[in-house]
Amino acid sequence: MGGKGANGSPGSVRHGGTRMRIVSVGECMAELAPLDAPATYRLGYAGDTLNTAWYLARLRPEWQIDYVTALGSDAMSDSVLTFLRDSGIGTEHVIRDAERTVGLYLITLKDGERSFSYWRGQSAARRLAEDPMRLDAAFAGTDLVYLSGITLAILEGEGRAHLMEALRRARRAGTTIAFDPNLRPRLWPDTITMCAAVMEAATLCDIALPSHDDEAFHFGDADPAATRDRYLGQGAGTVVVKNGDGPILHAEGGTTGRFEPAPLPRVVDSTAAGDSFNAAYLAARLDGQGEATAIAAGCALAARVISERGALVHLEDM
Numbered sequence: 001m002g003g004k005g006a007n008g009s010p011g012s013v014r015h016g017g018t019r020m021r022i023v024s025v026g027e028c029m030a031e032l033a034p035l036d037a038p039a040t041y042r043l044g045y046a047g048d049t050l051n052t053a054w055y056l057a058r059l060r061p062e063w064q065i066d067y068v069t070a071l072g073s074d075a076m077s078d079s080v081l082t083f084l085r086d087s088g089i090g091t092e093h094v095i096r097d098a099e100r101t102v103g104l105y106l107i108t109l110k111d112g113e114r115s116f117s118y119w120r121g122q123s124a125a126r127r128l129a130e131d132p133m134r135l136d137a138a139f140a141g142t143d144l145v146y147l148s149g150i151t152l153a154i155l156e157g158e159g160r161a162h163l164m165e166a167l168r169r170a171r172r173a174g175t176t177i178a179f180d181p182n183l184r185p186r187l188w189p190d191t192i193t194m195c196a197a198v199m200e201a202a203t204l205c206d207i208a209l210p211s212h213d214d215e216a217f218h219f220g221d222a223d224p225a226a227t228r229d230r231y232l233g234q235g236a237g238t239v240v241v242k243n244g245d246g247p248i249l250h251a252e253g254g255t256t257g258r259f260e261p262a263p264l265p266r267v268v269d270s271t272a273a274g275d276s277f278n279a280a281y282l283a284a285r286l287d288g289q290g291e292a293t294a295i296a297a298g299c300a301l302a303a304r305v306i307s308e309r310g311a312l313v314h315l316e317d318m
Contacts, residue, residue: 020063020143020286023093024053025163026151027125028069028080029103033271033309041106045083046311048148048182051272054312055279055301057088066090068138070124072101077124093138095131100124107271109309114271118186120154129159135166144286145170146278148180152197153187160197168204179205179236180278183214191218202234207285209278211242224249228256240281240295242274248299250291259292261299265307272311277302 026049032041050067057065067089071077073096080102084091103120120126129135139145145167152160171177181198188194195218202208208231215227224241228249231239238252248259277298284294305313 018143020060021066021141022053022056022063022144022146022282022286023066023068023138023142024049024056025068025128025138025145025147026050027103027120027123027128027154028067028071028084029105029120029123030076030080031311032104032106033311034107034109035309044312045080045102046272048150048180048272048275049146051275051311052146052180052279052282053089054087055276055305056283058315059279059283059301061088064090066093066138066142068093068128068135070095070097070100070126070128072096072124073098074101076102093134095124095128095134097124097127100127111267123154126154126156127159129155129163129166130157132162132166135162136169139166139170139175140173142170142175144176144178144282146178146180146282147201148182149194149198149201150182150184150187152201153184153194164200164204167201171204171206176207177205178207178209178278178282180209180211180274181215182211182274183218185218195219199234202231202236205236207238207240207282208234208236209240209242209274209281211244211274212246213244215241238291240291240298242277248295250295252291257291259295259299261296262303264303267306268309271306271309272313273302273306275311276305276313 027047028045028050029047031044031046035042053065053067100122103123106117108115167177179201185191210227212224212227215221221227224243227241228239228251241249245264250257280301281294281298284297
């Protein structure tokens with residue numbers, strides 16, 4: 001699965017009874033999600049890579065799921081840290097920054113589709129990759145490191161370069177790298193910079209999890225096959241092209257396939273659809289399941305998540 005693999009041998013991943021250690025890297029934000037009453041919102045905590053870590057911790061509570069981020073030293077940041085710990089997510093590598101706090105976003109829904117308003121200039125997570133030695137310590141001995149294009153976009157100064165180099169070192173040491181491009185042009189200075197950074201990340205990832213609609217708009221891909229082939233051409237060993245409710249194309253080790261998802265239920269809130277898909281897919285692959293089984297698991301979880309409001313849906317309540 002992917003390039004070097006989590007046990008250091010080409011194309012392989014440890015699985016089958018092994019307690020996995022997965023590290024997710026990114027930003028945890030305060031989330032204001034709409035309730036039924038007008039102008040009434042529920043406070044929660046979410047963020048694309050945090051959402052995936054949270055669902056992984058639900059799906060595989062016996063695994064070690066760690067989160068690498070930076071928080072402030074204020075009461076809101078304390079609440080986020082408590083939330084992570086209570087969710088079974090490891091916080092050993094969370095940095096505390098006395099000068100900053102957490103970012104905030106508000107969800108607006110229309111016919112089940114979401115749009116966001118963000119306040120993240122003060123986010124401590126923008127400094128999560130300032131210290132390369134901290135990154136190396138966080139990634140040491142991991143089976144899989146997961147990140148997204150948003151992770152890359154928010155980093156200040158030399159942070160992006162530090163993170164890329166740390167990922168390269170981890171991969172050489174045997175860690176599998178999984179990457180969701182999650183293209184968000186408003187977070188980048190320009191589209192050229194965004195596309196260049198995403199393609200650089202693609203050169204060092206083992207598993208690429210792009211979404212065709214975003215990729216088509218920003219890279220000009222004519223169809224999901226073009227998206228798949230572009231990431232394969234950059235060196236990704238495994239590519240899964242999410243495609244809304246359409247066919248999912250995938251490729252691994254020179255073999256390509258097509259998966260037809262079941263019809264979606266009524267969409268209440270599409271927030272975290274891709275994040276939850278990624279969690280179930282990665283959990284199944286690390287368990288040793290094949291591509292079709294893992295994609296089916298991803299689709300099933302995403303379908304459950306979008307039937308409720310908010311990014312994080314308690315599966316036992318569904």
